[in-house]
Amino acid sequence: MSEILLFSYGTLRQPEVQRAIFGRELPGRPDEIIGYELGEVTITDPQVIATSGSAVHPMLVPGTDSAGVPGTVFAVSAAELAAADAYEVSDYKRVLVPLRSGDKAWVYVLASTDSPG
Incomplete structure (x- = not known):
């Protein structure tokens, strides 16, 4: 089975969110996504707010080619990736990006944008 890499710059890095979503804390390593900048979105889903502890979540939006946002890379299973998909609200979409x-x-x-490049 191939390794699935998931990059997080926000709430998926919180241990309490990981335990709620994945049933465990994920080991990870630092990295940086390029071509994006950090913004914010207000979440209205009560379950996501309860899990994360906040209604305001970080959001990646397209930026310059030199822009970068630090975060953490996790190796996850297909089932864990599906669990992350279920956690994320419709304001987000999942894309494959270079680090x-x-x-x-x-x-x-941000769901309403295309990936840069």
Whole structure:
């Protein structure tokens, strides 16, 4: 089975969110997504707010080619990726992006945009 990489810059890095979504805390390593900048979105889903502890969540929006946002890369199973999809609200979409390390990982970005490049 191939490794699925998931990049997080927000609430999926919180141990309490990981335990609620994946049933465990995920080991990860630092990396950076390129071509995006950090914004915010207000979440209205009460379950997501209860899990994360906040209605305001970070959001990636397309930026310049040199822009970068630090975060954490996690190796997840297909079932865990599906659980992350279920957690993320419709303001987000999952796209495959290059990271500064050269790896490619799935990440959740603003749903109303296309990925840069």
